Amino acid sequence: MPETTVSLIVNGTAHTVMVPPMKRLLDVLREDLALTGTKEGCGEGECGACSVMLDGQLVNSCLVPVKQADGSQVLTIESSGLHAIQQAFAETGAAQCGICTPGMVLAASALLCHHPHPTLEQIREGLAGNICRCTGYQKIFDAVELVSHRNP
Ligand code: FES
Numbered sequence: 001m002p003e004t005t006v007s008l009i010v011n012g013t014a015h016t017v018m019v020p021p022m023k024r025l026l027d028v029l030r031e032d033l034a035l036t037g038t039k040e041g042c043g044e045g046e047c048g049a050c051s052v053m054l055d056g057q058l059v060n061s062c063l064v065p066v067k068q069a070d071g072s073q074v075l076t077i078e079s080s081g082l083h084a085i086q087q088a089f090a091e092t093g094a095a096q097c098g099i100c101t102p103g104m105v106l107a108a109s110a111l112l113c114h115h116p117h118p119t120l121e122q123i124r125e126g127l128a129g130n131i132c133r134c135t136g137y138q139k140i141f142d143a144v145e146l147v148s149h150r151n152p
């Protein structure tokens, strides 16, 4: 397959890769940039495990051909800016097998950006695109509420 040059700014660092233009952003992050924190669940845009921020929007990176992200800013679970949310997930036991956790943390970050003190309904809506098979969701909601309480 012919390759093309793609430039991305990932967690504030500029990268240029030579890849097939239709390669999934998920795979470029994991295979070409060694950022393996972003997980693959369904691979079909249904589970949210592969969530990243692309130019400030929460996206499923399994659905994004990397060429479409050329020149964009990408935020992944490796970003140091997500530490407070990760800490809350650890404190409430919201991460069990961990496959959903990076996507949940990104979705929680997007939610808390818009609603620093979300209601339970807003938390449910904000995380509705992210599936967890382990936690029953309550501990994840507790983690987001913990961050909310700590927000100014
Ligand atoms: S792996 Fe991308 S949405 Fe499930």
Ligand code: FES
Pocket (backbone or CB within 6 Å): 094, 095, 096, 097, 098, 099, 100, 101, 131, 132, 133, 134, 135
């Ligand atoms: S912790 Fe296992 S899928 Fe959520």
